[in-house]
Amino acid sequence: MPLIFLRRRAMKDDIERVEYASMLYDFYGSLLSESQNEIMALYHEDNLSLSEIAEELGQTRQAVHYTLRKAEKALKSYEEKLGLVASYKENRKRAQKAYKIIESAGMAESYADGLKQIIEQITE
Secondary structure, three states: OOOHHHHHHHHHHHHHHHHHHHHHHHHHHHHHHHHHHHHHHHHHOOOOOOHHHHHHHHHOOHHHHHHHHHHHHHHHHHHHHOHHHHHHHHHHHHHHHHHHHHHOOOOOOOHHHHHHHHHHHHOO
């Protein structure tokens, strides 16, 4: 495989990993230790680099990296046990299917909008 393809794939994998970790953090962040929660928030919400977090917290970059990975591992463990993120994603897919059905049904706009609002409330 060409090197450029491998780099792009690695970048895409990194982005997907970070997005997934952010979603896990949204669902389960309150279950983390105070230190893990702080580092996850700085990394995923404030978009700080590991070096920036280390400087802000007076830790080494390696310590921040370790805490971040440990927190992500804990979040994945919670998801394996509870499955809230998977359920949320599946419900969002179902909502999209329902929207398409509503659009193709040709019903009055006020009814369609009302149904879409109800679906949105259920899936949030």
